[in-house]
Amino acid sequence: MLIATCGSFAVWSICSPEDKIVTIDMGIDYLRPVPGTDLIAEARIRYVGSRVGNAHTVIYPFGEKDNILAEGRSVYNIRRNDATSESH
Helix, strand or coil: CHHHHHHHHHHHCCCCCCCEEEEEEEEEEECCCCCCCCEEEEEEEEEECCCEEEEEEEEEECCCCCCCCEEEEEEEEEECCCHHHCCC
16 A cells, blocks of 8 residues: 555646546565564656556665665556536
8 A cells, every 4th residue: 555655646746636546557566574663665756647647666664775675566547637627
């Protein structure tokens, strides 16, 4: 869930606040056991179009950026807010 949430917020951050983002595909590679410490999730946007966005997310322990525990690639459907189609 952390990978999907972090990636979706990355994609949504360059959309309109009224746009809706839904995960449509995700792949996760678990690389190491998770230690009992705080985690950092960092997402990079790979592509954002008019209807689809893609992000790559890595998870690592706080203060250990080179110690990647998991990484994921996720694709999101973007439903753009179209104010002209709303009924009044």
